[in-house]
Amino acid sequence: MNIGIFTDTYFPQVSGVATSIKTLRDQLEKQGHQVYIFTTTDPHVERNVYERNVFRFSSIPFVSFTDRRIAVRGLFQAYQIAKELNLDVVHTQTEFSMGWIGKFVARNLEIPCLHTYHTMYEDYLHYVANGKILKPVHVKQGTLAFCYHLSGVVAPSDRVLTTLTDYGVKTPIRVIPTGVNLHQYEQPDTADLRKKLGYQPDTPVILSLSRLAYEKNIKASIAALPRILAQVPTAQLLIVGDGPAREDLEQQAKDAQLMDHITFTGEIDNDEVFRYYHMANVFLSSSDSESQGLTYIEAMAAGTKIVVMTSPYTDELLSSRTLGVTFTTQDELVENVVDYLLHGDDEQDPDLLAQKLAEISADTFGQHIIEFYQDAQVSYEESHEDTPDFTD
Numbered sequence: 001m002n003i004g005i006f007t008d009t010y011f012p013q014v015s016g017v018a019t020s021i022k023t024l025r026d027q028l029e030k031q032g033h034q035v036y037i038f039t040t041t042d043p044h045v046e047r048n049v050y051e052r053n054v055f056r057f058s059s060i061p062f063v064s065f066t067d068r069r070i071a072v073r074g075l076f077q078a079y080q081i082a083k084e085l086n087l088d089v090v091h092t093q094t095e096f097s098m099g100w101i102g103k104f105v106a107r108n109l110e111i112p113c114l115h116t117y118h119t120m121y122e123d124y125l126h127y128v129a130n131g132k133i134l135k136p137v138h139v140k141q142g143t144l145a146f147c148y149h150l151s152g153v154v155a156p157s158d159r160v161l162t163t164l165t166d167y168g169v170k171t172p173i174r175v176i177p178t179g180v181n182l183h184q185y186e187q188p189d190t191a192d193l194r195k196k197l198g199y200q201p202d203t204p205v206i207l208s209l210s211r212l213a214y215e216k217n218i219k220a221s222i223a224a225l226p227r228i229l230a231q232v233p234t235a236q237l238l239i240v241g242d243g244p245a246r247e248d249l250e251q252q253a254k255d256a257q258l259m260d261h262i263t264f265t266g267e268i269d270n271d272e273v274f275r276y277y278h279m280a281n282v283f284l285s286s287s288d289s290e291s292q293g294l295t296y297i298e299a300m301a302a303g304t305k306i307v308v309m310t311s312p313y314t315d316e317l318l319s320s321r322t323l324g325v326t327f328t329t330q331d332e333l334v335e336n337v338v339d340y341l342l343h344g345d346d347e348q349d350p351d352l353l354a355q356k357l358a359e360i361s362a363d364t365f366g367q368h369i370i371e372f373y374q375d376a377q378v379s380y381e382e383s384h385e386d387t388p389d390f391t392d
Contacts, residue, residue: 001373002034004082006102007093008062008069010039010054014241014267015211016294017118020156020178021093022270027179027366036085038078038098038105040069055081057098071097079105087111089373093118095146103149110384112151112376117143117160120289140167147171151376154369156292157313172379174372178294179365182357185301190279197238197263204235204341207280207304209273209295210287212243217309219245220286220330222252222262227334229261232341237284240276242267277302282340283324285309286333293317297360300324303353305340307333322349323356 005025009017025035040059041047047056057074082090082105090106090113092099099115106113121139144167147153153173155161161175191201199205206228210216218239225237239249239262246264253262268276277283283299285308290296293313299306300317306324308314318324327333358364 001088112380116154179362209240215289217286
């Protein structure tokens with residue numbers, strides 16, 4: 001198949017959406033399909049730089065979310081390119097500019113258009129005028145408008161499925177979690193990374209890895225650190241990533257006199273992420289805004305114990321303490337992090353981990369997406385067949 005992926009977010013932007021799209025592209029190409037990325041321009045990518053099968057359209061920064069982009073033109077240009085490429089399927093990854101362009105292209109080429117609903121927008125309304133303009137009802141209306149006349153919607157988790165169903169989306173929805181390239185997470189040597197970060201081989205390391213945004217609630221992880229240090233005095237909190245909350249988080253750490261136990265790395269190369277998971281003893285997230293928790297399954301792929309905020313998604317994912325646990329209070333956060341730092345190696349279940357990894361593998365993810373494409377093509381053709389001619 002010739003597949004067009006339409007997205008406002010793509011590398012070099014760093015996000016779970018960009019990582020998910022890269023995984024999808026790799027898996028589709030691995031199985032012999034042609035994949036073309038239709039996305040926005042980026043200030044970090046020069047216009048004359050060649051990117052294989054990537055088409056960029058003029059864009060501007062998104063309001064109050066300036067590291068994300070919105071296309072301002074390219075509707076008919078995208079259609080002409082897609083027509084020449086003879087696309088079979090359009091797969092949109094955004095409900096904004098490139099998503100609507102993708103829907104336009106699919107409609108005019110008369111091919112199926114599927115969509116992945118990545119973001120729980122009700123958790124991000126504060127980015128626009130501090131939440132004074134956009135309300136949850138506007139998210140519902142916008143979602144219904146975009147999902148109308150789609151061939152299918154991919155929900156990365158049951159939480160997304162429930163939200164879309166509650167909104168009243170009638171388009172066929174399938175829960176297909178984004179997968180992880182397990183080969184990339186085979187045990188690497190992390191001694192050099194620990195040395196680079198100033199850690200001893202036996203330093204207990206708590207890893208926080210995400211975009212440094214306020215909805216990730218990293219401040220709660222920092223706030224819990226003194227109580228963790230009271231029981232594990234040599235522990236270190238490693239905060240990997242960058243974003244709008246970084247300055248406030250660094251100030252919080254300074255005010256609490258925790259800078260000797262906290263390291264901010266800033267943004268790191270996506271190809272190096274797996275080393276940080278392997279190097280850590282515990283992965284910690286206090287976020288309650290995750291739609292799919294890609295970092296959670298990346299940590300699991302590395303065999304790192306996970307301590308995360310409770311939700312229907314995380315409670316199902318972490319079905320055994322040998323994988324990780326969820327928490328609702330700071331007391332539970334502290335208790336579980338300390339326990340894993342001191343006794344994490346004692347709790348192992350290789351068979352359960354292997355089963356979970358098979359479920360979250362990139363291969364499984366890619367195969368389920370392809371099956372959805374194929375089913376959508378059949379349904380599309382059946383629904384667009386000409387009215388039978390019963391005359392002789």
